[in-house]
Amino acid sequence: MPKINGNEIRPGNVLEHDGGLWAAVKVDHVKPGKGGAFAQVELKNLRDGRKLNERFRSADKVEQVRLDIKDQQFLYETDGMLTFMDTESFEQIELPADLLGERRPFLQDGMTAHIEYYGAEALSVQLPQKVVCQVVETEPVVKGQTAAKSFKPAVLDNGVRIMVPPFIAQDEKIVVHTETFEYSERA
Structure with a gap:
């Protein structure tokens, strides 16, 4: 496995660190007024979901893993x-x-x-970023409520509750973001 310097770590990199597999979630390069520069890296364990904050100096070597x-x-x-x-x-x-x-x-x-x-x-x-789901339960459309940007609760065919625009009616198919659980568009 290739070794990279601590200052070459980027978000999305998978590293072998402390005997586990960790994904770099967030990386901040810090250059304090006194002392050497370092990378402050937020890591997430790929096996059990634990989070960890580590400091890596440019001289530190870390094994990068390819999945x-x-x-x-x-x-x-x-x-x-x-x-x-x-x-x-x-x-x-x-x-x-x-x-x-x-x-x-x-x-x-x-x-x-x-x-x-x-x-x-x-x-x-x-999962794919967007999935088509059907609205099985929502409030009826109220005339004149579509002028302001407002949302109403809806229950999808898979049991998930999300907020949808007021013009969406029951039994309509909509596209939902699987990462953010938000309404995207009509299907």
């Missing part, structure tokens, strides 16, 4: 395990549902997800 990303199709869920199929080799793998966290309701049958691997270990599942 393999594979597109895999979601098949089904049983007993808290999600089954995915590799679209090239048709090999099936099972991953724990908590790997998706709060984005789990947006995973739909047949959806293609990006799974990051370190060797044979799956570390994270990335």
Whole structure:
């Protein structure tokens, strides 16, 4: 694995540090008036989600890790395990549902997800940025309420509650951002 200097760390880099795999979330380069410059790096553990703040000087060497990303199709869920199929080799793998966290309701049958691997270990599942969902419950449209930028609560077909513009009616299909849980547009 290639080693990089502490001042070459960028957000999104995956590092091997303190015996674990860490993703750099935020990097601030600090040059104090007295002493040498350093990079203040916010790290997130890819295995258990812990966060850590570390200082790396330019002389510090850190191992940068390359993750393999594979597109895999979601098949089904049983007993808290999600089954995915590799679209090239048709090999099936099972991953724990908590790997998706709060984005789990947006995973739909047949959806293609990006799974990051370190060797044979799956570390994270990335869903598409936008997903089409149907509104199953919301307040009726009130005439004259669309002038101001206002939102009303809505429940989607996957059980997620989000805020939608007032012109969205029940049984309409909308596009939702899976990262921010926000309304994007009509489908």
